[in-house]
Amino acid sequence: MFQLILSINNISSKKLKLSILLISILIAAQIQYIQHGWINPDSVLYLEAAKLFAEGQWKSGFNIFQWPFYSLWIAGTHKVSGLNIHHSAQFLNVFFFAISTISFITIISLAGGNKITMAAGALILFSSSYVVGDVLEMLMRDEGFWAFYLTSIVFFIQFYKHQRYQDALLWQLSAIFAMLFRIEAIMYLALLPLILLTNKKLAWTDRIHALIKVNFLNILIALGVATTLTLNKHMTMENFGRLKEIFSTNLGNEFTHNLITRANIMSSEVLGNYLEEFAVPGLLLTFILAIVVKIFSAAGFVNIGLATYTLKCRQVVIDPLVSKILYCVALISLINMALIITKVFVLSTRYVVGLGFIIMLFASFSFAYLLSQHTNDVGTNDKKTRVKKWLIYAMMIFMVLGVVKNILPKREGYNYLQEAASWVANNNPQHSPVFFDDLRVQYYAGAPYKSLGGDGWELFQDHINSKKINEYNMLVLSISPKYPERNLYITQHLTHYELMKKFKNYNGKKLIHIYQRKKGDETLS
Incomplete structure (x- = not known):
């Protein structure tokens, strides 16, 4: 195994990056294939808006x-490629993940990483049970955010080093594009510079x-927006989509009001x-605990342990300038x-990616340091070396199994929503009215969009x-064992079904x- 690791040094950097890029495309494509484009309720909004944009119904979309922004990408891909809306979103997932991967590897290179470090980084990324195993399969704007978020870091590092206008x-x-996928990227745009x-090298x-x-560019855009708002009295921040959430005069009140409420x-009821x-203080401690748990879920215990080792071990060499920038990015993320x-008392793990x-x-x-060190220890057989060797073997096996788990077909029942939608489509040839209580099943069944x-x-x-309810010939209902009383309610009221x-x-x-x-x-009725 370690001879294979050493052989990576015989590959040119260009070929290694190209190989990693191709592997990322194959992994993303495989995940799209086995998941058939898994969606969440928000995905339905993006896809339905994209359909309307593709038809020229801009206001409705x-x-x-x-x-x-994401819906416009889907609509544009649909128009250019001829793929349907769903397949266009799947194509974009593959495309965005490829950009994310090559930007991830480029950051490693800019930080002083060698070929083994890039290969180790690729293995860590591809084995991620959350990023690749859970989120990549979903048709969401997050993948676009990842791509331009990581790409923006690449160009910011290069600007810090070389001060070039390009x-x-x-x-x-890149940062603006990331913001147009996820509004919170505006914090990186505003604070990272x-x-x-x-x-200290500059006056x-x-x-x-x-x-x-x-x-x-940001200054020019800000001046343009300010001029537009000044000259056009009929235009307000309401016309700028979700930017109104950031530039609201009540933003501070919203945070304090929600927290105090x-x-x-909690004070009176608990x-x-x-x-x-x-x-x-109890709420704030709960928030901190939630954030810590989410970080472990998104990054993984092994990666957090390895990252801590990077920060603590002086032998692990990483460019201090890049390290400082990454610290700053991490702080903005927090x-x-x-x-x-x-603000909203919700923190999806996706926001922690x-x-x-x-x-x-x-x-x-x-991880690359440990691999390189052990290849130098080949032939040494003391207890410390043996323990280190088996630890590295365990991490390698864990990560390889993570990659395999991510690309293997999911267990039976994972696509139960799609299976239910297919059954409805096959057993409703006359297209009689169907009631859906879940947007995802409604979308999968090909029914007209209805909020x-x-x-x-x-x-x-x-x-x-x-x-x-009597207007519908078929009802598709979501059931949870957590609410047994709902089964009784259904039995009592659906006597005609x-x-x-x-x-x-x-x-x-x-x-x-x-x-x-x-x-x-x-x-x-």
């Missing part, structure tokens, strides 16, 4: 989702000049009078997480109470029940 322009364009002020006037230079609930003063969880990449970058260096307006169970109850088919996920905790109107029953 914007009404579905008001931050439409790197400044490409850094800004401030690190230029810490460059203060040169630092200020570099800061203006790296922001020249939840703290008051802690009581004697502990009420601990409500806010600020983003803190702001998100404080930006920091996860930084951790994996640092992990690549210590559910929030919770699917509440929508179902509203239809029962208003008797609108019979259960035709059940589908469940791999662990049986999520189910889809399909009901059909009983033959001969013509009940109408």
